[in-house]
Amino acid sequence: MPELPEVEIVRQSLEKKVKNKVIQKVIVKNRNLRFKINSKFKRRLHKKKIKKIDRFSKYLIITFQDESGFIIHLGMSGTIHLHDINKKNTFTNTSFYHSPILPKKHNHVEIQFNKINLIYNDPRRFGYFLTFNNKIELKKKFSHFGPEPFSNSFNAEYIIKYLKKKEKNIKNFLLDQKFVSGIGNIYASEILFFSKINPCTKAKNLKKKECRKILLYSKLVLKEAIKKGGSSIRDFKNINGKKGTFQKDFKVYQRENLKCSKPKCSGIIKKKIISNRSSFFCNYCQK
DNA sequence: AAGAGGCCCTGATAGC
DNA sequence: TGCTATCAGGGCCTCT
Secondary structure (H helix, E strand, C coil), rough: CHHHHHHHHHHHHHHHHHHCCCCCCEEECEEEEEECCCCCHHHHHHHCCCEEEEECCCEEEEEEEECCCEECCCCCCCCCEEEEEECCCCCCCCCCCCCCCCCCCEEEEEEECEEEEEEEEEECCCCEEEECCCHHHHHHHHCCCCCCCCCCCHHHHHHHHHHCCCHHHHHHHHCCCCCCCCHHHHHHHHHHHHHHCCCCCCCHHCCHHHHHHHHHHHHHHHHHHCCEEEEEEECCCCCCCCCCCHHHHCCCCCCCCCCCCCCCCCCCCEEECCCCCEEECCCCCCC
């Protein structure tokens, strides 16, 4: 579900709420996530004090004072809910992912702090938790990942060199975490729209100028999305909490058959399935 | 070695 | 308080 901007919003909220707090108890109600939560999980978290909450790509990284810690990946449908136990039945609403209403089903993991509970909810169970013992283990986990769009190593030279001779279409590469980390299906379509590149274009056929546009708009689109609190696609019922608003800025995603929003463009937004994922593009400015 | 496709899972919605 | 098919923001694995 969440791409880099949404995970960043969750990270910011967690930082406010659980940094420097000590884990008192861990309850695993369903260990069958994408990867099975192992028997050591509880023990590795028990009584640990949270030193920092980082994010790499779409992954949350929670590090303890002793440099051990754990990673959370939210998969397609994972959400994190924070429950302040002093306020009965009230959940923080610092972001879309912190609904004031706790879902009834699929609350698989609960991490209890002194006055606050962190609850991991995930209907599809594509998300997972993974513990690490030290910096080296953590680094190893992400060693095969490409740079984030904001990274200096994601530059024009890198993109041009990487995509040269590649037969696959560019949409696939934006989703390929080995090429660039953190972009998902929504932002891939949006970035290509701003870059005026058809998602089916073979990577090897991209001009240098187009590669530079991908570089520019990958940064811009994601930064803007973070600024707007991410994208909230499906409307949860009975929510009074603050949602992300970037979905209002979508230029192509889920806008099939609507007019292109670009001034003076007579194009229509089309939907095409590429590698089993929906892609949206303007049939005029993304020829 | 790059690329294509299957698969993990539940829930919402559309169409019959 | 029908049934069935399709689709959903991810990514790992296997096969060619």
